[in-house]
Amino acid sequence: MPNVKPLHLVAGGAGFIGSHLCDALLQRGDQVLCVDNLQSAWPGNLEHLRRQPNFEFVAGDISAPLPAIITRRTAGLTHIWNLACAASPPRYQADPEHTMLTNVVGTDQLLRLAEAAGARFLLTSTSEVYGDPEQHPQVEGYRGSVNCTGPRACYDEGKRAAEALSFDFARLGRADVRVARIFNTYGPHMQADDGRIVSNVINQMLGGEAVTVYGDGSQTRSLCYVADMVDGLIRLMDGDTVRDVPVNLGNPDERSILEIVATVALILGVEPNIRFTPLPQDDPLRRRPDVERAKTLLGWDPVTPIEAGLARTVEWFREVRGQTGLMALSIAAE
Amino acid sequence: MPNVKPLHLVAGGAGFIGSHLCDALLQRGDQVLCVDNLQSAWPGNLEHLRRQPNFEFVAGDISAPLPAIITRRTAGLTHIWNLACAASPPRYQADPEHTMLTNVVGTDQLLRLAEAAGARFLLTSTSEVYGDPEQHPQVEGYRGSVNCTGPRACYDEGKRAAEALSFDFARLGRADVRVARIFNTYGPHMQADDGRIVSNVINQMLGGEAVTVYGDGSQTRSLCYVADMVDGLIRLMDGDTVRDVPVNLGNPDERSILEIVATVALILGVEPNIRFTPLPQDDPLRRRPDVERAKTLLGWDPVTPIEAGLARTVEWFREVRGQTGLMALSIAAE
Numbered sequence: 123m124p125n126v127k128p129l130h131l132v133a134g135g136a137g138f139i140g141s142h143l144c145d146a147l148l149q150r151g152d153q154v155l156c157v158d159n160l161q162s163a164w165p166g167n168l169e170h171l172r173r174q175p176n177f178e179f180v181a182g183d184i185s186a187p188l189p190a191i192i193t194r195r196t197a198g199l200t201h202i203w204n205l206a207c208a209a210s211p212p213r214y215q216a217d218p219e220h221t222m223l224t225n226v227v228g229t230d231q232l233l234r235l236a237e238a239a240g241a242r243f244l245l246t247s248t249s250e251v252y253g254d255p256e257q258h259p260q261v262e263g264y265r266g267s268v269n270c271t272g273p274r275a276c277y278d279e280g281k282r283a284a285e286a287l288s289f290d291f292a293r294l295g296r297a298d299v300r301v302a303r304i305f306n307t308y309g310p311h312m313q314a315d316d317g318r319i320v321s322n323v324i325n326q327m328l329g330g331e332a333v334t335v336y337g338d339g340s341q342t343r344s345l346c347y348v349a350d351m352v353d354g355l356i357r358l359m360d361g362d363t364v365r366d367v368p369v370n371l372g373n374p375d376e377r378s379i380l381e382i383v384a385t386v387a388l389i390l391g392v393e394p395n396i397r398f399t400p401l402p403q404d405d406p407l408r409r410r411p412d413v414e415r416a417k418t419l420l421g422w423d424p425v426t427p428i429e430a431g432l433a434r435t436v437e438w439f440r441e442v443r444g445q446t447g448l449m450a451l452s453i454a455a456e
Numbered sequence: 457m458p459n460v461k462p463l464h465l466v467a468g469g470a471g472f473i474g475s476h477l478c479d480a481l482l483q484r485g486d487q488v489l490c491v492d493n494l495q496s497a498w499p500g501n502l503e504h505l506r507r508q509p510n511f512e513f514v515a516g517d518i519s520a521p522l523p524a525i526i527t528r529r530t531a532g533l534t535h536i537w538n539l540a541c542a543a544s545p546p547r548y549q550a551d552p553e554h555t556m557l558t559n560v561v562g563t564d565q566l567l568r569l570a571e572a573a574g575a576r577f578l579l580t581s582t583s584e585v586y587g588d589p590e591q592h593p594q595v596e597g598y599r600g601s602v603n604c605t606g607p608r609a610c611y612d613e614g615k616r617a618a619e620a621l622s623f624d625f626a627r628l629g630r631a632d633v634r635v636a637r638i639f640n641t642y643g644p645h646m647q648a649d650d651g652r653i654v655s656n657v658i659n660q661m662l663g664g665e666a667v668t669v670y671g672d673g674s675q676t677r678s679l680c681y682v683a684d685m686v687d688g689l690i691r692l693m694d695g696d697t698v699r700d701v702p703v704n705l706g707n708p709d710e711r712s713i714l715e716i717v718a719t720v721a722l723i724l725g726v727e728p729n730i731r732f733t734p735l736p737q738d739d740p741l742r743r744r745p746d747v748e749r750a751k752t753l754l755g756w757d758p759v760t761p762i763e764a765g766l767a768r769t770v771e772w773f774r775e776v777r778g779q780t781g782l783m784a785l786s787i788a789a790e
Contacts, residue, residue, distance in 0.1 A: 218621075218624035219564065219624060223561075226556065226557075226560045227557075230553065230557065251604060253599065265587065265603055266602075268600075270585060270616040270619050271620070271623045271635075271701070271702060272623075275616075275619070275620035275623070279613070280620070282602075282604040282613050282617075283604075283613045283614065283617040285604050285609070285613075286556060286610055286612075287556055289609070290552035290553060290556075290607075291553070294552075301605075368605060
């Protein structure tokens with residue numbers, strides 16, 4: 123069927139990374155069917171996407187039975203992407219049962235859909251499967267150090283369970299499966315109030331507030347710019363070199379929280395005013411991806427330096443904050 | 457309501473440990489409603505229980521919507537026990553998706569039922585949450601070493617996810633939760649063909665076959681006699697000393713596979729004929745519970761020496777093998 127355009131189902135396609143992925147797929151001429159419950163999407167993402175002719179939006183929650191508008195189109199689906207799940211701790215902890223079921227029931231339903239459609243399936247897993255790791259950087263074979271009884275477990279264990287399900291479908295030949303373990307990612311389309319380091323720091327500084335730093339700020343994050351991440355996800359889905367194993371996607375450039383604060387301050391030309399608060403339970407102290415597998419097998423390398431990526435993100439937040447109503451809408455939608 | 461008998465819902469009550477638990481609850485005069493899909497129950501367990509007046513059986517699978525015969529009785533439920541899930545690798549790997557959903561969807565449904573009923577809830581988790589552990593003995597705070605992409609993950613990660621859900625219900629005050637991490641248990645009512653060490657060894661020897669030993673037989677198991685296990689579970693459910701934390705239940709008496717084979721051979725008075733075969737993927741090499749928490753907080757101690765427990769188990773398998781038809785039925789039900 124050389125003249126039929128690929129049809130991608132993108133679960134979570136209105137979210138931060140999902141909306142960039144939809145954009146990239148549309149730009150190459152593919153069709154996108156996006157399903158999202160809008161739990162943690164910045165509303166502007168959807169407005170922007172809805173103006174594109176090959177884009178369709180379905181409001182739905184993958185932990186509930188899939189909407190008929192999706193299942194009716196099973197035969198036409200060529201690619202299924204699971205990016206659905208709130209990913210920032212305050213959001214995913216607000217309803218931990220829903221977080222778990224989104225990852226397990228949601229992933230199971232999408233895997234069954236991929237099986238029925240003969241579509242390729244990609245799960246966006248997470249560096250959180252490594253928990254608070256005892257080895258650095260983290261290679262894919264590292265089994266992790268996750269507290270399965272703690273407040274982060276609904277997300278961490280939900281994703282681990284989603285991986286287990288995905289690899290079982292692969293082992294049984296039920297679906298053609300890819301699993302990406304996404305490390306911290308930042309860029310335009312993040313939510314201002316999602317409680318994550320980059321959005322927190324930028325928005326607190328833009329608002330003239332003190333910047334919240336958990337612990338002493340010496341804990342590190344490795345931050346990947348969203349365009350690099352989407353490039354990695356598409357290479358993984360398109361390629362045949364990484365199957366039956368998970369692959370880390372992230373930027374190994376490790377920075378302390380205080381360095382990230384200082385970089386944003388430099389971009390804004392302000393002096394940061396820091397408010398130190400206690401570290402939340404089970405917050406990882408350090409995390410850095412080993413991306414050798416992605417480099418070797420996907421030819422992928424995150425190319426955006428953090429200074430450039432943060433500058434673009436600051437610029438975007440500035441624009442958005444200038445648009446009356448949109449930010450208020452985003453905050454009201456919480 | 458001093459004259460109303462407690463009503464226990466026992467999911468998996470027709471299974472190995474479940475049937476002993478039902479017996480113990482009935483013996484103290486309580487009422488038992490047992491739900492089981494009979495996926496891995498020895499049929500004789502149910503015949504025996506059905507002769508008891510306070511026992512009711514409902515055929516059902518907790519990964520599917522709960523039967524109305526159960527939900528109708530929500531208000532009367534005082535205790536909900538989740539022992540449902542095939543626990544031996546060949547059984548739980550036969551349908552890994554079902555194993556995962558039994559643990560996650562099944563546990564979620566029973567937690568919601570406990571919430572609606574105001575009933576106390578107990579999850580039987582497993583030593584498998586520690587995976588192939590790097591520390592011995594395993595204390596409850598150890599985060600484990602589980603391969604979340606391997607063929608055992610459907611069970612191990614399913615149970616870890618079930619724990620995460622249970623503790624979230626506890627943290628939110630939605631249910632009064634207990635979590636036991638059960639280590640290897642053996643005794644009457646095991647299935648002859650469940651692929652586990654004790655049933656394998658006894659039945660192969662009773663049948664005059666060579667005994668299958670995976671690897672070189674130097675890997676260890678700590679085996680708890682089922683009566684001790686049930687005593688621990690009941691203390692945990694009844695007491696108020698262990699809440700919001702998991703508790704190991706198992707016998708710390710660690711023996712190598714070859715020692716277990718030799719003990720059974722001694723009981724039977726035969727010379728073992730061993731067939732060594734390769735170790736399956738992700739098979740734990742060693743596992744031993746630290747049971748200080750159970751000793752201190754529940755006053756529990758596994759009291760049955762392995763020689764006595766194995767002798768009773770051999771006796772039971774001998775009787776069962778003598779009953780024409782029953783064993784054949786068990787094998788046909790697979």
